[in-house]
Amino acid sequence: MSADAVVRTVRSRRARLAAGDVVAWICGGIIALAVLVAILGPLLAPHDPNAADLNDQFVGPVAGHPLGFDAQGRDLLSRLLAGARTSMLGPAAVVVLAMAAGVLAAVTAAWRGGWVDAALGTVMDVLFSFPGILLAILASAVFGPSLWAAVIALSIAYTPYVARVLRSAAVRERAQEYIAAAEVQGASAVAICARHLVPNVAPLIVAQATLLFGYAMVDLAAISFLGLGVQPPQADWGVMVSTGKAGVLQGYPAESLAAGLCIVVVVVAVNLLGERLGERRR
Numbered sequence: 001m002s003a004d005a006v007v008r009t010v011r012s013r014r015a016r017l018a019a020g021d022v023v024a025w026i027c028g029g030i031i032a033l034a035v036l037v038a039i040l041g042p043l044l045a046p047h048d049p050n051a052a053d054l055n056d057q058f059v060g061p062v063a064g065h066p067l068g069f070d071a072q073g074r075d076l077l078s079r080l081l082a083g084a085r086t087s088m089l090g091p092a093a094v095v096v097l098a099m100a101a102g103v104l105a106a107v108t109a110a111w112r113g114g115w116v117d118a119a120l121g122t123v124m125d126v127l128f129s130f131p132g133i134l135l136a137i138l139a140s141a142v143f144g145p146s147l148w149a150a151v152i153a154l155s156i157a158y159t160p161y162v163a164r165v166l167r168s169a170a171v172r173e174r175a176q177e178y179i180a181a182a183e184v185q186g187a188s189a190v191a192i193c194a195r196h197l198v199p200n201v202a203p204l205i206v207a208q209a210t211l212l213f214g215y216a217m218v219d220l221a222a223i224s225f226l227g228l229g230v231q232p233p234q235a236d237w238g239v240m241v242s243t244g245k246a247g248v249l250q251g252y253p254a255e256s257l258a259a260g261l262c263i264v265v266v267v268v269a270v271n272l273l274g275e276r277l278g279e280r281r282r
Contacts (some may be wrong), residue, residue, distance in 0.1 A: 027273035034266050038088035049235045058252040071246045072254045087208035091216035095209050097155035102162025107193050111172030124160035132157035140228040150229045163272035169201045210274020214267040237263050
C-alpha cells in the first residue's frame with residue numbers, strides 16, 4: 001500500500017471516530033436529559049398532569065400550554081414530563097433484571113459446562129418459546145394490569161436472549177490461558193469470573209443492555225397501549241399514545257405524536273450510544 005493510501009486510510013478512520021464521538025455526545029445528552037426529566041418530571045410539570053377540564057378539550061397551543069390539551073382537557077406538556085418517569089423506569093428495571101439473570105446463567109453455564117450447561121440451555125429454550133407480550137398478558141391476567149407485572153414478564157422473556165449471546169463469549173474466555181493461570185494460583189471461581197471473565201465480555205454486555213432497553217421501552221409502551229401496563233389516568237408515554245387515538249381520528253394527533261416521538265428519540269439515542277461505546281471498548 002502506498003504512503004498516500006495509508007494517509008487516506010488514517011484520515012478516514014479519524015474522521016469516522018470523530019463523527020462517532022459527536023453522535024455519542026449528542027445521544028448522551030439526549031439520554032441525560034431524559035433521565036433528568038424522569039427524575040424531576042412531576043416537579044417540572046407546569047400544571048397538574050391529571051387535572052381535566054372539558055372546556056379545554058383539544059384546544060391547541062396557548063399561552064402557558066405550549067402543546068395544548070388532550071381529549072380530557074389535560075395539559076399535554078405536563079403529562080409528557082410526568083409520564084417520563086414510568087416510561088424510563090420500567091425499561092431500566094427490565095434491563096437490570098434480565099441482564100442480572102442472563103449474565104449469571106451464561107457465566108454459570110460457561111464455567112461449569114457438562115450437565116449444568118445442558119440443563120440451563122434447556123431452560124432457555126423453553127423460555128424462548130414464550131413471546132414477551134404473551135407473558136405480559138398472562139401476568140396481567142394473573143396479577144392484574146400493572147407496570148410491574150409487565151416488567152417481570154418481560155424480564156423473564158428477555159433473559160434467554162442475553163444468556164445465549166453471552167454464553168458463547170463466556171465459553172471463549174473460559175478457554176483462555178489467563179483463566180487457567182488464575183485457577184493454578186488458587187483463585188476461586190467466583191473471584192475469577194468477577195475480576196476477569198465478566199469484565200472481558202463487558203462490551204458485549206453493554207451492547208445487549210442498550211438493545212434490551214430499546215426493546216423494553218417499545219414493548220412496555222405497547223403493553224400500556226393495550227391497557228395491560230400503566231393504567232390511566234396515570235401519565236405514561238404508552239398510555240398517551242393509546243388515549244391519543246381519539247384525537248387522531250378527530251384531526252388532533254398532538255398527544256399520540258408527542259408521546260410517540262419521545263419514545264422513538266430515546267430508543268434511537270440509547271441504541272446509538274451503546275453501539276459507539278461497544279466500538280470504543282473493542
